């Protein structure tokens with residue numbers, strides 16, 4: 001019989017890649033979506049077209065801040081696995097909307113864990129933990145035992161969710177998994193995260209739709225991998241014999257500046273001719289350096305990243321070149337108003 005999975009945050013980047021993976025593995029997938037005034041299912045629309053008609057993919061309105069809807073949903077669909085990917089996931093925004101970010105990041109996971117604890121069947125729970133929890137002060141390589149020094153409301157809420165998952169694992173025997181994922185990107189990455197902001201701008205600059213790119217700290221270092229590789233790791237963790245905490249990372253760290261260099265070079269341009277910085281994009285408390293050590297996942301899960309940093313930058317640039325070309329055609333046909341630089 002097919003396994004049943006529930007994914008919160010199915011409309012996000014990881015939601016897309018994980019849904020695709022689980023459907024390919026013949027899971028029956030349920031996902032939660034929030035009502036919004038504009039359509040927010042663009043990423044998964046191609047999967048909906050492909051799978052919804054044979055009832056392998058079903059969407060439900062819910063919100064992490066509505067425990068009763070989550071509880072009812074879990075009782076109704078009786079999932080084997082729950083992947084809690086939903087979060088207000090933008091670190092800088094968490095400083096602007098701290099209460100919402102924290103409520104979503106803490107009460108959401110706790111509500112699901114309560115429903116899992118009280119369910120009649122054993123349900124596995126995946127918590128989307130984050131390398132942001134480490135605070136990243138220097139170039140030290142971080143693993144499952146490294147200290148958490150959260151530096152934002154987002155990171156603090158992730159620490160709570162991480163620890164409450166461990167507490168439910170130890171206290172009630174819940175199969176609770178913490179995936180401590182370092183930054184992972186893709187052509188489906190939200191456009192206000194730095195990698196996608198850069199590749200969108202490169203495409204638009206190349207097609208004459210944008211003249212400059214305004215960023216914040218160019219000297220921040222991140223351990224950037226490809227999201228498609230990381231969702232495989234999530235599934236492996238959930239299908240390992242024992243629940244645990246797992247770091248997924250590439251083991252390489254690169255600066256925003258290096259990302260810019262490679263990205264602009266891919267289209268024959270020099271980033272220094274286009275990039276300006278503004279205080280607007282600096283954070284009240286910066287995470288300077290993140291570098292992960294994925295040895296445990298490699299040893300026990302057999303997980304390894306398959307996409308290099310250079311390949312990642314190039315695949316994102318190539319995808320955004322195509323998008324900019326389509327955008328240009330729409331503008332030329334008066335179907336879209338030109339925008340010279342996004343404000344985000």
Ligand code: NAP
Pocket residue numbers: 008009010011012013014015032033034036040062063064065084085086087088089090104128129130131180181182183184185190
């Ligand atoms: P994302 O693209 O921002 O997606 C976040 C998802 O959460 C979206 O589906 C969003 O819905 C949903 N959401 C936000 N607030 C919600 C709420 N109150 N109730 C229900 N749903 C809500 O994030 P991602 O990159 O896919 O990341 C997935 C998870 O992994 C997040 O928890 C993130 O914090 C964590 N994480 C990400 C990374 C990374 O590098 N990508 C690394 C470590 C951990 P809408 O579409 O309606 O906004």
Ligand code: GDD
Pocket residue numbers: 089090091092129130131132181182183184192193194195197214215216217218220221222256281282283286287290344
């Ligand atoms: N977003 C953004 N926009 N970041 C910028 C900019 C800019 O204009 N300019 C420089 N940066 C720097 C940020 O200051 C940060 O040091 C780095 O680029 C990466 O920023 P983001 O891409 O926003 O990602 P993040 O590292 O803060 O958070 C992401 O990764 C976490 C895992 O470590 C998110 O996906 C989190 O949800 C995730 O937990």
